[in-house]
Amino acid sequence: MESTSTSSISPASLLRRQIATKDEIVVCPGVYDGLSARIALHAGFKSLYMTGSGTAVSRLGMPDIGLTTLNDMRDNAALISSLDPSVPLIADADTGYGGALMVGRTVAQYMRAGVAALHLEDQVVNKRCGHLRNKELVSEDEYMSRIKAAVNMRTKLDGDIVIIARTDALQVFGFDVALNRLKMAISLGADVAFLEGIRTLEEAERVCKELHPTPVLYNMVQGGVSPRLTVSEAQKIGFKIIIFPAIASRAAFLSITKSVQYLKETGDFPDETAHVGPASLYSVCGLDEAMEFDKAAGGKSYEGGI
Structure with a gap:
């Protein structure tokens, strides 16, 4: 059941408030499904x-x-953002999936899906994970066209979405070129800067200093190329947003791998999962709220509980 929470404040406005809160950093765990x-x-x-x-x-x-x-x-973002509209969702939008028209369409569809923010990057359309090697980038002009298309669509729809400019130019062209791309994107209307693949603490400190007061996002990828930073360490350096994109997928990969290997070897499930019954799982997924909603409408399906 989707959240029944309602608010007159848009997800983008909620996120802007979080970013603007003094002496705080926006902390986003990476999620990938419901x-x-x-x-x-x-x-x-x-x-x-x-x-x-x-x-x-x-x-x-x-x-x-x-x-x-x-x-x-878009479909995945719409599902996640619908679960609790009072919790803003930042969503990866890769390259925008094409030229300026497709970037505009992407922004429009993300806005309609309830997404608070998206990031657009300067890789070619056939992109790869930012923490893999041998990435290919589009020209500066083409990247700026993507950012301008995103900003223009936001204006055209008279709505709001936070536009995050991401560049992967650090690995390919070096820090100065990457920084210049971010500065140009900000001048066109991007709200947040995202330097992908930061390699040293010095680069982290410099990008925050050079782009201040524009908010800068740090991508804390487990096992990636960037220095391992805690939330407090990233905040001290000057970042306003930190994402942990792999926090859930890596945990799922390890836990599921362990459980299915145990089943294959022993014919049984691991003891640590024995206490997790259906009710425990469903409770986290909104069972109590769904039962209360049914009861308030006069339903009697759950009078005896679950």
Whole structure:
């Protein structure tokens, strides 16, 4: 059951308030489906991040090498954002999935899906995960066309979505070129800067300093190329948003692998999962709320409980 929470404040406005809150950093666990999102919401997170990598591996069963389409990403974002509209969702939008017209369509569909923010990057359409090697980038002009198309569509629809400019130019062209791309994107109307593949603490500190007061996002990928930063460490450096895109998918990969291997070897399930009955799982996914809604409408299906 989707959340019954209502608010006159748009998801983008909620996120803008979080970003603007002094002495705080927006912390977003990466989620990739309804269950991972429900678990993060149950834990009390006030914002979420929909990972493109997690979407690729969960919805397609394929690696993050540019195989997901706009429809794959939009549908997943719409599902996640609908669970609790009071918790803003930042969603990966890859390259925008084409030229300026497709970027505009992507922005419009993400806005209609209730997404608070999206990030657009400067890789070629057949992109790959930002923490893999040998990435190919489009020209500066083509990247700026993507950002301008996103900003123009937001204006045309008279709505709001936070536009995050991501560049992967650091690995390909170096820090100065990457920084210049971000500065140009900001001048066109991007709200947040995202330097992908940061390699050192010095680069992390410099990008925050050079782009201040524009908010900068840090991508904390487990096992990736960037330095491992805690929330407090990232905040101290100057980042206003930190995402942990692989926090759920890596945990699921490890736990499911362990459980199915145990089943294969022993013919039984691991003891640590024995206490997790259906009610425990469904409770995190909104069971109590659904029962209360049914009761308020005069339903009697759950009078005896579950």
